Amino acid sequence: MPRTPIWKSISQTLETEISARHYGPGDQLPTEAALSARFDVNRHTVRRALAEMAERGIVQSRRGSGVYVSENPATYPISKRVRFHQNIKAAGQFPQKRVLRLETRAADAKEAEALRISKGDALHVYEGLSLAEGKPIAWFQSLFPAERFAALPEILNEVSSVTEALRRCGVDDYTRAETRLTAVAATSVQAVHLQVREGAPLLRSTALNVDPDLCPVEFGITFFVSDRVVLTVTPD
The missing domain is CATH 3.40.1410.10 (Chorismate lyase-like)
Structure with missing residues (x-):
């Protein structure tokens, strides 16, 4: 049985936490360093997970600030x-x-x-x-x-x-x-x-x-x- 890529597991975990309102609209997610330590992966893997979530409109990246849960305008x-x-x-x-x-x-x-x-x-x-x-x-x-x-x-x-x-x-x-x-x-x-x-x-x-x-x-x-x-x- 094919193994789920770790970056995808990370995005699924974060999406579940966002759905459960652990992180609300406009909230900042933990830094790449913090997420890397949490999931025991390198930053590239975390970055890919966040990029995939951004493509689906779940989060937004703000240059020089971090990654935030998308707002409900x-x-x-x-x-x-x-x-x-x-x-x-x-x-x-x-x-x-x-x-x-x-x-x-x-x-x-x-x-x-x-x-x-x-x-x-x-x-x-x-x-x-x-x-x-x-x-x-x-x-x-x-x-x-x-x-x-x-x-x-x-x-x-x-x-x-x-x-x-x-x-x-x-x-x-x-x-x-x-x-x-x-x-x-x-x-x-x-x-x-x-x-x-x-x-x-x-x-x-x-x-x-x-x-x-x-x-x-x-x-x-x-x-x-x-x-x-x-x-x-x-x-x-």
Whole structure:
């Protein structure tokens, strides 16, 4: 009876452990040296096992970092109404937000133009992380005109949902007026927050939301981790 190649036995063992959630999506596998010692083989054998698993999409190799269990990306529709909590729940995952900054400051020229206020006017800055199943999928910064939404910071300290916060401020509905998507590399600060390596690919979304009278209510920039979310554009 033909003997199963050792590299294949290694890949089968690791796949079984991944299926049993010993290693979850996004987790780093032990190093080649550690796996070589565990299975009493040379690194070439371990490397072949990992390469075979990568070909089947079970793991991903990140240069200079290691080998990681492939993520289960959340589907995130970009449409007329973009709602974080609804999108993540629809993908079968648990949504959360972690606040990094909530302050009021003067608007610069670009921000003022987007929100149709004057340069130097006050705006609220809501910055944080969007998480799915406890894993950061995006870093966001949302800007709101402070004169119109004076109570917004206090409300956002109580609820993390922008939709609910705006509803409490009298905006029952808002829609996406514009979205621009760009591929960028993670900065060192973003890498720490998003738990990726510096220079990892991110998708930057720059968006403007307006109320039913087409008056701007939110100008936002979001950086999505490219392998943790699938952005889908839905026709209106």
